[in-house]
Amino acid sequence: MGLIRAVTDLLLPRYCKVCGRRLDMGEQHLCISCFLGMPRLEYLPEELSLAERILLTERNVVRAASMLKYEKESDYSKIIYHLKYYNHPSVGSWLAEIGARELRDKGFLDGVEMIIPLPLSSVKQRRRGYNQSAYIAEGISRVIEIPVADGIVTREVSNQKQAGLGRFQRWNNAEGLFSVAQPESLAGRHLLVVDDVMTTGATLCSLIQTMEKASPDIRISVFTLAIVE
Template identity: 40%
Template sequence: MPYTDYRGKAGNPVERVFWGRLPIVKANAYMKYVSGSDSRRAVLRLKYFDRPDVGNYLGACMATDLLDTDFFTDIDVIIPIPLASKRQRKRGYNQSEELAKGIHRITSLPIDNKAVIRAVANPTQTHLDAAARRANVKDIFAVKVAENLRGKHILLVDDVLTTGATIISCAQAIVKACPDVRFSVLTLSLAGHHASGVNLQKKK
């Protein structure tokens, strides 16, 4: 499994995805999304093969891997990146929420899956370049319960980080409603040219 080795490292490649675009406290990805790898197969099982248990298990692994760092210090709430309601009904679950459940199981941090919704059912980001990804996710999120988020340090959780466009769009919607929030980011995997320093060995 192509794991990253970013834990506890400030300025790691995940944080650099957001530099100059979204102020964040910290960010991490558990593994690298590599073609033909076990990590890619795990993501595909989670998203397309009716395996929410994979998300719960890997979410717990992600959290356990960071427990001996300060990553979860001061985080108030987990926000899994929302799916459009039609897509979630078809899939039967939100893969990011399943990851969040696994994180909650280890950290006891609360999950809020009601405060933010995906108000626009945009097309999939797969195969889009960076500019098209940004345009595709512009203004697709809305905050429904702002009082749940005001003044909070929010952990945004997603499955695959490529350009960061989806996470940034979600964060921007939150900031419009709650300008006093802070963000950290945790994703299952990091795709594209951002990843470096990958450990191909099994984590102990």
């Protein structure tokens, strides 16, 4: 395995997704110094996380956590670009696996029965070729061995772009974005909803409200790879 990696590294060098430095054999996605310098958020069960401050207003939300602080100007935002736009979604499952191991050890993932990636609209998914949140969900699934439920919730094709809208407009625009295809499969379950970056929380709240309406006795926890402070 080591020899194969050495040969492929020679022929197809891999680069750090943050600083661009060529990766050594043992490094994955990020060089060791960028990995150690990640703007991490520690989950402390006894304190409200940034995500919980926004999402605990929703009745059925139990817990919420994010792994990284997202700052647009920071080089670390390149991780999200790679994940969403540069066709490198495996960086999402790799990071989520690391985050999930820590969260599992703190009890954050206790009782979770199903992982639901925030869906993209069919048009957007076709254009991008993948759903980045599904990759994040896969990373978590590898750690807790709970299945990823794809296709239970779907996203309508939105007629307006979220980017460029003000906070209030975003809230309005987020209404009616999602629908639940199989409400019976959610009943009574504890679900982990997964997204890439949380900004205002409007899209996540819209999904949570749709799920609550379809199946009022569910419990929901939320994990996002990054969050805007």
